[in-house]
Amino acid sequence: VDEWNNNPNIDALIIWSHWAKALGDDKALFIKDKNAVIYRAAEIAPTKKGLENKKALEFVDFIxxxxxxxxWKKYTWKEVK
Structure with missing residues (x-):
C-alpha cells in the first residue's frame, strides 16, 4: 500500500475489495465486468512449532x-461451494 501511495509511476493496482479500507477514501474501487470473477484461496498451515501448540491448532480449526x-464474509470474502 505504501508503494501505491508513494510511487506516481504505478498506473493500476489489482487489489482485493477489503483493502479499499486500507487505501482510504481517495482511491477508487471498481469492478470492470460484473461477470468477471477472481478466485483467491485463503490458506492456513501451522508451523512445526505450531503443530505442538494447542492454541494454534484451535485457531486453525476456527479458521x-x-x-x-x-x-470472512463480513470482510467481503465469499464462500465457494
Whole structure:
C-alpha cells in the first residue's frame, strides 16, 4: 500500500475489495465486468512449532469453521461451494 501511495509511476493496482479500507477514501474501487470473477484461496498451515501448540491448532480449526466463514464474509470474502 505504501508503494501505491508513494510511487506516481504505478498506473493500476489489482487489489482485493477489503483493502479499499486500507487505501482510504481517495482511491477508487471498481469492478470492470460484473461477470468477471477472481478466485483467491485463503490458506492456513501451522508451523512445526505450531503443530505442538494447542492454541494454534484451535485457531486453525476456527479458521475452517462456519463461524469463521461469517467473519470472512463480513470482510467481503465469499464462500465457494
Amino acid at each position: 475452517k469453521s462456519k463461524e469463521a466463514q461469517k467473519v
